Amino acid sequence: MSQEPSQEPIVPASGDAAAAGPFKTGFVAVVGRPNVGKSTLTNALIGSKISIVSRKAQTTRHRIHGVLTRDNTQFVFVDTPGFQTRHGGTMNRMMNRVVTQALADVDVIVHVVEAGKWSAGDEQIVPLLPVSKKCILAVSKVDTLKNKNDLFDFVGRIMSKFAYDAVVPVSSVKGVQLDTLLAEIEQRLPQGEFMFEEDALTDRPIRFIAAELIREKIFRLVGDELPYACTVVIEQWDEDENAARIAACVVVERDSHKPILLGAKGTHMKRIATEARQDISALLDKPVFLEIYIKVRKGWSDKESALRDLGYE
Numbered sequence: 001m002s003q004e005p006s007q008e009p010i011v012p013a014s015g016d017a018a019a020a021g022p023f024k025t026g027f028v029a030v031v032g033r034p035n036v037g038k039s040t041l042t043n044a045l046i047g048s049k050i051s052i053v054s055r056k057a058q059t060t061r062h063r064i065h066g067v068l069t070r071d072n073t074q075f076v077f078v079d080t081p082g083f084q085t086r087h088g089g090t091m092n093r094m095m096n097r098v099v100t101q102a103l104a105d106v107d108v109i110v111h112v113v114e115a116g117k118w119s120a121g122d123e124q125i126v127p128l129l130p131v132s133k134k135c136i137l138a139v140s141k142v143d144t145l146k147n148k149n150d151l152f153d154f155v156g157r158i159m160s161k162f163a164y165d166a167v168v169p170v171s172s173v174k175g176v177q178l179d180t181l182l183a184e185i186e187q188r189l190p191q192g193e194f195m196f197e198e199d200a201l202t203d204r205p206i207r208f209i210a211a212e213l214i215r216e217k218i219f220r221l222v223g224d225e226l227p228y229a230c231t232v233v234i235e236q237w238d239e240d241e242n243a244a245r246i247a248a249c250v251v252v253e254r255d256s257h258k259p260i261l262l263g264a265k266g267t268h269m270k271r272i273a274t275e276a277r278q279d280i281s282a283l284l285d286k287p288v289f290l291e292i293y294i295k296v297r298k299g300w301s302d303k304e305s306a307l308r309d310l311g312y313e
């Protein structure tokens with residue numbers, strides 16, 4: 001994605017009582033194995049599921065997930081794809097490279113692990129954590145724990161693997177300790193002027209977000225059966241002030257993936273399309289007509305060029 005050249009630093013509007021300096025700002029990466037709750041946590045921290053445009057200053061090579069501005073602090077959350085453990089091949093290597101690069105120049109890393117569940121996937125993340133960075137261990141989904149005392153042993157074992165700067169047990173679903181986690185991150189951000197407008201949430205183009213919303217529905221509904229085997233491409237986008245007509249194509253790897261996506265009598269696909277349409281409609285603030293097609297493109301996830309065509313870097 002192209003980046004705007006740096007402009008004047010942005011400071012909160014004068015007259016805002018909370019806005020007297022010094023200001024803190026920095027990049028925060030939320031990492032962890034798939035399914036530990038990274039996206040849910042990041043969204044809960046930012047406080048909005050859908051985030052739209054409005055980056056002003058500062059060149060960055062990060063992909064911005066969202067920006068949270070609280071009083072004198074701006075948290076810039078950057079995207080790092082899940083560390084893939086289930087799927088071999090080119091896709092993994094590319095993904096892992098992206099993770100390592102993303103970690104190299106952020107200010108704070110939040111390593112998310114799921115309460116009571118440590119697996120080989122988590123183990124693979126530890127050597128990727130740069131020792132020179134501030135790193136916070138967030139133990140997610142604590143609402144699922146039957147015995148809270150088990151948490152002490154669990155955390156103790158993880159702390160023996162890496163010198164985390166802080167540990168915060170959280171539940172994104174129940175809103176437990178999210179403020180504590182933000183405070184721990186904030187403490188470790190460097191001083192600096194804000195890089196984004198205060199209401200900025202992300203720099204992703206709206207079509208990309210629409211495709212992500214569709215992909216999210218697919219993963220929610222059939223993710224276990226279709227791990228990393230599909231992507232979404234927006235093929236048509238006609239929008240006027242009254243409505244948007246969108247055609248999206250879901251690309252899967254095998255013929256056998258098609259019926260999984262469709263579900264019995266098309267029920268899965270219907271639900272995916274309905275939920276995605278509602279979200280995109282809320283995002284655009286107008287009615288949306290959404291058509292979703294399925295295409296089979298054999299072996300696409302193992303071909304770097306095909307991946308690039310589909311928008312992966």
Ligand SMILES: Nc1nc2c(ncn2[C@@H]2O[C@H](COP(=O)(O)OP(=O)(O)OP(=O)(O)O)[C@@H](O)[C@H]2O)c(=O)[nH]1
Pocket residue numbers: 032033034035036037038039040041081082083140141142143144170171172173174
């Ligand atoms: N009970 C409970 N479930 C949660 C919580 N946070 C996330 N989940 C669930 O855990 C699952 C995975 O959450 P995601 O946020 O998609 O996890 P992720 O780490 O971003 O996953 P990848 O995209 O595969 O890397 C979803 O079904 C969430 O609803 C939580 O605090 N409590």
